[in-house]
Amino acid sequence: MTKTDESGAVTGTLTGGPRRRRFRPAVPLPLLLPGAVALAFLLLPLVALLVRAPWSSLPSLLTDTQVWQALRLSLICATAATGVSLVLGVPLAWLLARTKFPGRGFVRALVTLPLVLPPVVGGVALLLALGRNGVAGQWLDAWFGITLPFTTAGVVVAESFVAMPFLVISVEGTLRAADPRYEEAATTLGASRFTAFRRVTLPLIAPGIAAGAVLAWARALGEFGATITFAGNFPGRTQTMPLAVYLALQNDPDAAIALSLVLLTVSIAVLAALRDRWMTAS
Amino acid sequence: MKTRSVRRTRRTLQVGGASAVALLALSACSSSADDSSSTTKPDTSSTATPKLSGSITVFAAASLKESFTTLKADFEKAHPGTEVNFSFGGSDTLAAQITSGAPASVFAAASPRTMAMVTDRKDTAATPATFVRNQLEIATLPGNPDKISSLKDLTQSSLKVVLCDRTVPCGAAAQKALDAAKLKLTPVSYEEDVKSALNKVVLKEADAAVVYRTDVKAAGGKVEGVEFPESADAINAYPIALLKNAPNPTVAKAFIALVRSPEGQRVLNAAGFLKP
Amino acid sequence: MRTTRRTNTPMTDSHPTPADGTRPPRTHPRPDATGLYAHLVVTRPAFGLDITLTAAPGEVVALLGPNGAGKTTALRALAGLTPLTAGHLRLDGTELDRTPPESRPVGVVFQDYLLFPHLTALDNVAFGPRCQGATKTEARAEAAAWLDRMGLAEHAGVKPRRLSGGQAQRVALARALATRPRLLLLDEPLAALDARTRLDVRSRLRRHLAEFEAVAVLVTHDPLDAMVLADRLTVIEDGRVVQEGTPADIARRPRTDYIAHLVGLNLYRGRADGHTVELAAGPAITTTEDLTGDVFVAFAPSAVTLFRDRPTGASARNLWRCEVAGLETHGDQIRADLTGEIALAADLTTVAAAELDLHPGAPVWATVKATQTHAYPA
Numbered sequence A: 001m002t003k004t005d006e007s008g009a010v011t012g013t014l015t016g017g018p019r020r021r022r023f024r025p026a027v028p029l030p031l032l033l034p035g036a037v038a039l040a041f042l043l044l045p046l047v048a049l050l051v052r053a054p055w056s057s058l059p060s061l062l063t064d065t066q067v068w069q070a071l072r073l074s075l076i077c078a079t080a081a082t083g084v085s086l087v088l089g090v091p092l093a094w095l096l097a098r099t100k101f102p103g104r105g106f107v108r109a110l111v112t113l114p115l116v117l118p119p120v121v122g123g124v125a126l127l128l129a130l131g132r133n134g135v136a137g138q139w140l141d142a143w144f145g146i147t148l149p150f151t152t153a154g155v156v157v158a159e160s161f162v163a164m165p166f167l168v169i170s171v172e173g174t175l176r177a178a179d180p181r182y183e184e185a186a187t188t189l190g191a192s193r194f195t196a197f198r199r200v201t202l203p204l205i206a207p208g209i210a211a212g213a214v215l216a217w218a219r220a221l222g223e224f225g226a227t228i229t230f231a232g233n234f235p236g237r238t239q240t241m242p243l244a245v246y247l248a249l250q251n252d253p254d255a256a257i258a259l260s261l262v263l264l265t266v267s268i269a270v271l272a273a274l275r276d277r278w279m280t281a282s
Numbered sequence B: 001m002k003t004r005s006v007r008r009t010r011r012t013l014q015v016g017g018a019s020a021v022a023l024l025a026l027s028a029c030s031s032s033a034d035d036s037s038s039t040t041k042p043d044t045s046s047t048a049t050p051k052l053s054g055s056i057t058v059f060a061a062a063s064l065k066e067s068f069t070t071l072k073a074d075f076e077k078a079h080p081g082t083e084v085n086f087s088f089g090g091s092d093t094l095a096a097q098i099t100s101g102a103p104a105s106v107f108a109a110a111s112p113r114t115m116a117m118v119t120d121r122k123d124t125a126a127t128p129a130t131f132v133r134n135q136l137e138i139a140t141l142p143g144n145p146d147k148i149s150s151l152k153d154l155t156q157s158s159l160k161v162v163l164c165d166r167t168v169p170c171g172a173a174a175q176k177a178l179d180a181a182k183l184k185l186t187p188v189s190y191e192e193d194v195k196s197a198l199n200k201v202v203l204k205e206a207d208a209a210v211v212y213r214t215d216v217k218a219a220g221g222k223v224e225g226v227e228f229p230e231s232a233d234a235i236n237a238y239p240i241a242l243l244k245n246a247p248n249p250t251v252a253k254a255f256i257a258l259v260r261s262p263e264g265q266r267v268l269n270a271a272g273f274l275k276p
Numbered sequence C: 001m002r003t004t005r006r007t008n009t010p011m012t013d014s015h016p017t018p019a020d021g022t023r024p025p026r027t028h029p030r031p032d033a034t035g036l037y038a039h040l041v042v043t044r045p046a047f048g049l050d051i052t053l054t055a056a057p058g059e060v061v062a063l064l065g066p067n068g069a070g071k072t073t074a075l076r077a078l079a080g081l082t083p084l085t086a087g088h089l090r091l092d093g094t095e096l097d098r099t100p101p102e103s104r105p106v107g108v109v110f111q112d113y114l115l116f117p118h119l120t121a122l123d124n125v126a127f128g129p130r131c132q133g134a135t136k137t138e139a140r141a142e143a144a145a146w147l148d149r150m151g152l153a154e155h156a157g158v159k160p161r162r163l164s165g166g167q168a169q170r171v172a173l174a175r176a177l178a179t180r181p182r183l184l185l186l187d188e189p190l191a192a193l194d195a196r197t198r199l200d201v202r203s204r205l206r207r208h209l210a211e212f213e214a215v216a217v218l219v220t221h222d223p224l225d226a227m228v229l230a231d232r233l234t235v236i237e238d239g240r241v242v243q244e245g246t247p248a249d250i251a252r253r254p255r256t257d258y259i260a261h262l263v264g265l266n267l268y269r270g271r272a273d274g275h276t277v278e279l280a281a282g283p284a285i286t287t288t289e290d291l292t293g294d295v296f297v298a299f300a301p302s303a304v305t306l307f308r309d310r311p312t313g314a315s316a317r318n319l320w321r322c323e324v325a326g327l328e329t330h331g332d333q334i335r336a337d338l339t340g341e342i343a344l345a346a347d348l349t350t351v352a353a354a355e356l357d358l359h360p361g362a363p364v365w366a367t368v369k370a371t372q373t374h375a376y377p378a
Helices: A002-016 A028-051 A058-062 A065-098 A104-111 A119-130 A138-143 A150-177 A181-188 A193-204 A207-223 A225-231 A241-251 A252-279 B006-037 B062-078 B091-099 B111-120 B170-182 B194-202 B213-216 B228-232 B250-258 B264-269 C071-079 C120-131 C136-149 C165-177 C195-213 C223-229 C247-252 C257-263 C348-356
Strands: B054-061 B082-089 B107-108 B130-133 B136-140 B161-164 B190-191 B208-212 B224-226 B234-242 C036-044 C047-055 C060-064 C086-091 C106-109 C185-188 C213-221 C232-237 C240-245 C266-279 C282-301 C306-308 C317-328 C332-340 C343-350 C363-368 C374-376
Touching: A028 A193, A028 A252, A058 A252, A065 A104, A065 A150, A065 A193, A065 A207, A065 A241, A065 A252, A065 B082, A104 A150, A119 A138, A119 A150, A119 A225, A138 B082, A150 A207, A150 A225, A181 A193, A181 C106, A193 A207, A207 A252, A207 B190, A225 A241, A241 A252, A241 C363, B054 B091, B054 B250, B062 B250, B062 B264, B082 B091, B082 B111, B082 B250, B091 B107, B091 B111, B107 B250, B111 B234, B130 B264, B130 C185, B130 C213, B136 B170, B136 B194, B136 B213, B136 B228, B161 B170, B161 B194, B170 B194, B170 B208, B170 B228, B170 B234, B190 B194, B194 B208, B194 B213, B208 B213, B213 B224, B228 C266, B250 B264, C036 C071, C047 C060, C047 C213, C047 C232, C047 C240, C060 C071, C060 C223, C071 C106, C071 C185, C071 C213, C106 C165, C120 C136, C165 C185, C165 C195, C195 C223, C213 C223, C223 C247, C232 C257, C240 C247, C240 C257, C240 C363, C247 C257, C257 C266, C306 C343, C332 C348, C332 C363, C343 C348
Parallel strands: B054 B082, B054 B107, B161 B190, B161 B208, C060 C213, C060 C232, C106 C185, C185 C213
Antiparallel strands: B107 B234, B130 B234, B136 B208, B136 B224, C036 C047, C036 C086, C232 C240, C266 C282, C282 C374, C306 C363, C317 C332, C317 C363, C332 C343
């Protein structure tokens, strides 16, 4: 029993581990074994995707302009959604971490709601709120002539809705861990609370913000349910990669796999680049 | 997409399925014959048939949910000791599950194409038979405020129209109808399935959607249906088949017979389906 | 205690000249006068602070007290980081009670300095002038001058984590001074340093404080820091001022056990009648002072002589039967904690301790000469 476990663990780390790091014999088995299983579990589906990819027909599948259109839209919208999340989410995180108001715990729970809400339900909720006939959307339409559904802006809204909680949670955690006395020190030097936030707190929590932004970006990039429900699906305008993949899956699984590979490759490239620049710098 | 017309497919299926239907009907003929005389109490003469028992699982297209649930109640009342379970979903998904070995007895698909995915893998025990057909309709806002009366009206640029994506049956059918009418329609969105398309109108985000008649019916008063002649060129046939290795095949056959019986057809018609 | 006296030297004079050893007469500032005039009341569920604090410009006041006495709360209240429940705070004739911390002419050196880790030493010091409206160039020039004055010119471009403890302390001081505060607050300015750098930093800090022309308040639990750095001590216990005075005054005449312990004295309270002081609980102590009424009696542990057997001499009027409660090494001495007729601390050499065969529980006789005691009115 133990013997098979051991050998299994060893092969697992050797084949599954992407890093060429030698485990010292001191690594306890109860950690090594589940860790290796977790890694294999996370990587196996991706490996399967590679194994079953239609390599021979890949070039022709990827010459379709619609693929690049969808990829471009995905990257633009995910980045824009991350921007929206940063601009609105960081202040919210600060409010949650640094101020006291009645019902703060409840508000924090509400912020995490989009995390547990099925994205499709989130999309419907967005329609009910910001749709042409929605609670707030009807006024947007009547006063400014803005309708969000079926527009690229709608995609950004849907992606921000599901991605922002990741950023808020991440930044709030960093803020809580950060020493609030630095802000106090800044105020004794004549800084207003906002200046203290901008010039002291923000640089201090930059690694946390970067981590949250990467998380939010990744979540936005893969967003499907809320996007297709709220913004619909129109090539070049609202059809992001996940939507293209899903619809291709209906009658051409090979094309779907090819599209997934493109999305994966781009995500890994971007995340790896960001990680090198931000995460390790701190 | 397949090149032959849907209508021809249906005929072929009907003819091909006729003998199978006759065979299938044998086991449950008395039951269905008596059912037609009384819709509310269909169990008056179940004594003539061998006692059915056991449970079956029916994989059925999502659009069949309301009518099949009604038929299940009738069936279980007529055959105490039996149990009909459903798995409703997109026909593509269901077909994929069946070919992957899901323990289903009956498959009722929303298109011949999805049924073909199962028959191609030789997973059916009998030739599929078309039991209903579904026709497209335009779903408009209640009261039809935009006065939409034809497929051509949908091409007005002021209207927000949603279609199903061409990869799903309702989208393919809508495209066929548009091609037949030589119309070019740019929707605001190609929805991933028919319910999503309908919901956009229910939520008043879109002014109109091209969906199935059954969907318009199921939405009640939340949308208003507008028939259009070009829909005749894009009628979708629903095939049903007994599956290979079906648990409780006798019960499964009896259920298929009920679906195809006049009683079953009445329930399906009430939901907006056309006769095969 | 202290041999040099502080003079109110202007800031620009970098080399304060030690004065002649006489302290200028101190005047408590009146509300409209310059200097600090504060009555700090902070009430919390489990704690209450209620102290009066006054200081003239150029004066350094140390808030001394045990942990939890309210020193840091007082400091935060002065800085505006903790709101006052009641009382008032006036600095150079201006009411500051309702002024937010960023608008107070107050500089703070925090206990662990709180230098902004993402900014260089120069930008840390330039932060204050920047917030006060200086341009980046002006602020940096000013910061560079401050760092130069602190002897840190070559460390201007260094991030705080690369600075030694002593250097960081000076950067923190420069940062606080760069806002040109009228009230400088220092929270345990030497607590984060190891013993060796402490000595050096203490003397440097002393010089910088001497140059500072406005009010400085420093908080510490270390009597040595307080006595070296401050002109005047305010001792706080449980949120109340228990004693105020010059370091020498307090060292000679402690009024609470805490202070007595801090300055290393045995302290008793009782009623004097002539040369005899009857302690409230315990024996009488014979003193040389001739007093009447409530008094304190203090004597140093080194004034105590221990015997294993009852000594037979007439000189020992203050003779008590005790028992060793504990022993600890105190430099090259042994300090014995005694209980019995009277509780006291006695210092003796290691040799003497060995000869007496001292160990916890050992019975001893303790004597103190009347000339070694010091009695003063309570």
